[in-house]
Amino acid sequence: MSKPIELYFWPTPNGFKAAIALLEMGLPFDLHLIDIGKGDQFQPHFLKISPNNRIPAIVDPDGPGGKPIPVFESGAILQYLGRKTGKFYPSDERARVEVEEWLMWQMGGVGPMAGQANHFLRYAPAMDPPQVLPYAQDRYRNEVSRLYGVLDRRLAGREYVAGDYSIADIAIWPWVRSWENQEQDITQFPNVSAWLDRIAARPAVQAAVELGKEARSNLPHDKNAQKVLFGQGARS
Template sequence: MLDTASHPITARWPAKFPDSIQLYSFPTPNGVKASIMLEETGLPYEAHKVTLSDTDVKSPAFLSLNPNNKIPAIIDPNGPDGQPLGLFESGAILVYLAEKSGMFLGQTQSDKYRVIQWVMFQMGGIGPMFGQLGYFHKFAGSEIPDPRPRERYVAEAKRLLNVLNQQLEGQDWIVGDYSIADIAIAPWLRGLEFYQAHELVGWEDYTNVVSYLDRFLDRPAVQKGLVTPPRD
């Protein structure tokens, strides 16, 4: 059984409020999913900054909670069946917090699976494809002279944006009501600006997506979650 007080991660990132959910994260598109969800639900939590440097994410302390060395990760001292729970993978964290809080997972069982379907769409499509687009457009991959990798991910990003644009026709949120599907998807849409890829993908052509992201960013919990934990 996970012992929150003696868990190795707490030696490096000590808990001031050990009865609260412990969040280990950094404000990336994946990281802010967890902080936004925690802000939206009002569940008490304590945020610890885990940078993307190897000294943090590949440290023995962090690997003791997430062997995949990726943020975010959480420890809930009041997990299922009254036992503490350590959890990694942003999508799994969203589903867990939705079920724990009874929020943002739809009103019916059918809603629940439609919401989860779009969370999987983000995890299997938008996240990996947009991330590769960023790599080949803005970061080290941009130095590769062969244009085909970048063209591949530009085309796939456009396809995914078109899927979202169609899904959002006539509705404010991905699955009707605001849900964890939106908390999963919208931060990655915001990431296209960071990748300096708006012009590349024709961002303004996806009018439903543009207004959708604006609605998302207007939410107070989103604004707080986007800067939690602070970068500095």
């Protein structure tokens, strides 16, 4: 019997990606909360697993050759788990490329742009002193809107972004579900709205979004957490 995978997690979009995948694929796991507002991500034991001091990360005790393997970066985790289980990550090369295109679209587009929109619209105005930067707010709000338009067109006549439900949907959904924090009008994107509801109805997704719910700190108004999250440089 395989040992549980160790999941290092905090309830953020990227954290939810790994949790959803584990639950969807039926893989047992032990949950380790990494409170990013308190700086748990900078602890030496975590940096050995995730040198970029970001969640999520996993350690699979039953890795290749039966030896433990740590995996950091949420996209790499999804690909690893998909290969390990053969679920939600097709083996056919054409189908796999399609899934990977949309996975990378999330990693390089929706994630970073939505993250910046969230920062300048919610976190920066709550700083001391407040940082209200209209250019940055408009820049990232508009770019997120453009990306939502791309996704809406992609989902026209489709239930999922790349064939069947896949790690691409698992990657994108946790970011787009926060459309309100990104100040998007979801009524402009009816295909995206229907897709959000479709994914949200899945039991594994519902279970994932409950993880760590009680432990999450009061961001964006926690001043100490802001220093930890946004005050780090190369020498920190």
